[in-house]
Amino acid sequence: MSDTEKLATTARPVRTPLPPLVSASARIASFSAGDLMAPDGSAIDRRLFVDEGVYRLEQERIFAKCWLYLGHESTLPEKQSFFTTTMGEDPVIVVRDKTGRLRAFLNSCSHRGAKVCRVDSGTARFFKCPYHAWTFSTEGELIAVPRIGPVYGDSLDRSLHGLREVPHIDAFGGMIFASWDPEAPTLRAYLGDMAFYLELMNSRMDGGTEAIGGVHKWTINVNWKIPAENFAGDHYHVPSTHGAGIEMGFRSQLTNNGYCIQTGNGHSIGSERGGAQQGTAVQTEYDAFLKQMRSELVAKYGEAASAFVPIGVGTIFPNMSFLDSARFRAFRVWHPRGVDRIEVHSWCIVDKALPAELKTAVRRQYSLAFGPGGIFEQDDGDIWQSVQDALRGHVGRQGRFQYRMGLGREAPTAERYGPPFPGSCSDMLMTEANQRAFYRHYATVMADPTP
């Protein structure tokens, strides 16, 4: 039995798992929560995107606590394969150790802080710091200190000075996540009901998924929450922001037929019927492949299930987003680089069993639409940057953004699509329900514990 089937057969109480309302008196950095947002998440203060104190607190409460996406297991094919990335602003090395186990370490020498690895990826037997040549194994142990006898005598216990290790690292369906929080729940518990939808997205073909080689990396001068909440469920922006992509036929005009589902813990997905990027221009065979996958899902769960191939666009709180469209599938992370800047890392994800020519075609469609020069991506980034610009001034940071669309229209997904489908769902595509859920969860993570 696949994990999806196991999940589907588990009895599931019908409920609307909306995150709790925000308590107005709770403290978030130097603010009371009521100053920063409406209790139901339908209005968000502009200062949340520019305040340095809020940003510093996010590094502690969110990026040093939550499970963060690091990359795809397929990019670490053998023992001692590694890649570097960041968790929030903290640089990390992600490596398969000598036994093949996934490990992640702060990329900073335990002696005096220099990066022990200065490249994107490769294989390594050890990591040697260029500053004073302290050398660490792929298990993070300090294995060599130059002139240790003459300069330290017996005063340096090497076993106490390994690389700082990220305490929790785990993978779900090929997706590697890690958390700095020693008390973190399991990854499976953190993903919660989102795991069901990730399973639908990642297990369409036997053998699972893989990342096409190479990572798109680029920066955008915008606060990290703006793109994270956009991917959580901003379908309303498509007709305007992406008018050019509609005009030239890469995608059809957006209808209001579809779902926005939030599954708790700030995680969300949404999709128009049939998936994003349905259009007439430059088509590939991927469409036929998805039709086949859709009919298999319908055979398993009934006609309502046809809405879930492809699964859509979504955000795993805090900063991992995915886009499973009618033409390709992409994973990306919005790494914060200060309150007003992000570095985007983006991958094209394909089913391993897909024919090689189709993988190439899908890779090209992804770059055309959502690489850094993508005909959709380029307009998103341009507009997001202009949002941040407009918030910098004394007046620009006053007032609130509005998230009132579709207020009060959420109901259990199972009531609309049948029993296996968890979370709460709106009865139309163009709603801001997922953004409200994102910020309500954000507030619960950011608020000081009640005394």
Next chain:
Amino acid sequence: MTADASTVALWQQLEAFYRAEVLLLQDRRYRDWLETMDPAISYRVPVTTSTMEGLVAREDELGYYDEDFELLKARVAKLESKQSWVEQPPSRLRYFVQVVDARRESATVVARSNLLLLQYRWNMEQQFSGERTDVLVPVDGGFRLRERRVVLDRQVLGKQGLSVFF
């Protein structure tokens, strides 16, 4: 390289081709730019990965651009839209192309050039540098572009978005 008459003629033809292309690109006359291409064009700007051997670009990996003629036409159609916000208002572009090597290879010419591109967009400015390797097919005293591979000199694009061709 010996400066025999045929080599001099080849470099003159190449310089004429690249001069004309610079004007098309910096005036953003992309429909006319497509006319300079062979319909079998492969236009590729691979992502670069930082490794201990320096920046590497691999053919089976992602590209910033990874195009055939149809996909290039689709990009041009997008940029022509009045709703192509990234280029509303349009950028000022300045291309500097320096041919550094050229050789005849069977019925084609392979030319390597350095590219420097300065872009001033409504909300930012940025520059790109990289190395082009072009395969050109001789036609009627000029060339058509059959293949272009541009390796940029960095692995992270330092400013939002890419709305230019290389």
